[in-house]
Amino acid sequence: MGLLKGDIEKVPKDLTLKEYYGRIYHWHKKNRNIGTDDSPYTKRYRELVESLPTPKKASPEDIVFVCKEVIAGLMEWAYHKVDEYGIKTAAYAHYILDTFFDGFHGEETKVLMQKSELHRKYRKE
Numbered sequence: 001m002g003l004l005k006g007d008i009e010k011v012p013k014d015l016t017l018k019e020y021y022g023r024i025y026h027w028h029k030k031n032r033n034i035g036t037d038d039s040p041y042t043k044r045y046r047e048l049v050e051s052l053p054t055p056k057k058a059s060p061e062d063i064v065f066v067c068k069e070v071i072a073g074l075m076e077w078a079y080h081k082v083d084e085y086g087i088k089t090a091a092y093a094h095y096i097l098d099t100f101f102d103g104f105h106g107e108e109t110k111v112l113m114q115k116s117e118l119h120r121k122y123r124k125e
Contacts, residue, residue, distance in 0.1 A: 011095040021063045022055035045074045061116040067093035
């Protein structure tokens with residue numbers, strides 16, 4: 001199920017790209033060990049979280065990759081999870097892709113995502 005009406009509107013409109021990414025980054029770093037599942041999916045997710053660049057070092061390519069993973073990938077399990085501001089991780093991801101790039105299905109988004117080192121290592125086979 002996608003975002004609910006009003007979820008995107010909760011995202012503040014005055015942050016930088018790296019600040020938005022930082023909210024996703026910090027939520028996943030803090031919550032990466034929720035549950036005790038040792039499935040290959042969970043192990044791969046935790047490896048990805050350990051590999052995430054800090055907000056200061058994150059490139060636009062890495063940010064696009066992470067947003068795509070939040071919406072439909074290894075980080076998707078937390079799609080509807082909210083941070084300390086009451087905002088869903090997926091709301092940040094959709095907002096980033098729609099505001100700074102050309103959306104989830106956009107060509108610019110696809111090209112940037114494929115340039116990310118994270119994409120090379122964690123893309124779906």
